[in-house]
Amino acid sequence: MRFDTLRLDHIGIRVTDLAIAEAFYAKFGFLRDPDEFAPEAKACGLVHPAGLRIHLIYNGVPDREGNVLLDAPIKRPGFTHAAFIVESMDELVDWLAREGVEITEGPVMMGHGRRNVCFIRDPDMNVLEFNEILAG
Incomplete structure (x- = not known):
């Protein structure tokens, strides 16, 4: 049996500071979707006029070493x-x-x-x- 995926809904991006991240992504046209703001989950949905959606997951801890998936010498699985x-x-x-x-x-x-x-x-x-x- 096969399962059909219709399209990608959104991409979740972990961030440390919601205001800073929201301002950055707003430069690219992503604006807050009031229906997808969930403070209890520390998640904020942004939508682009083209219909693209991202969710900012704002529970990240700052890491001066960079991106753990790309910058660390050991390459771990992940997006x-x-x-x-x-x-x-x-x-x-x-x-x-x-x-x-x-x-x-x-x-x-x-x-x-x-x-x-x-x-x-x-x-x-x-x-x-x-x-x-x-x-x-």
């Missing part, structure tokens, strides 16, 4: 990043520079039909990837 498609990588790169958001890798061409990768990190060192899908 390493969220990836988003943008219309123009050039416009994204220019916008990130104006916003003072550091690009940690890329952009580079990769694969067929993708201009990949442009990686950044949020204030808690969570990794975000951006891709431009190229025509032809």
Whole structure:
């Protein structure tokens, strides 16, 4: 028997400070969904005009060592990043520079039909990837 998944609902991102994280993601168009704010669970849902959803789980403990899944010498299993498609990588790169958001890798061409990768990190060192899908 097969089970059909319809689509991805949201991505949960653990953060240390809700206000800082919410302000960061608001720069990308994610705004609080009042129906998905659960202080008892330390979770805050954000929604993007394109319909994308993320949940900020604000019970993280600051770690000066970086991202435990990516920066530690021992690579443990777990989600390493969220990836988003943008219309123009050039416009994204220019916008990130104006916003003072550091690009940690890329952009580079990769694969067929993708201009990949442009990686950044949020204030808690969570990794975000951006891709431009190229025509032809």
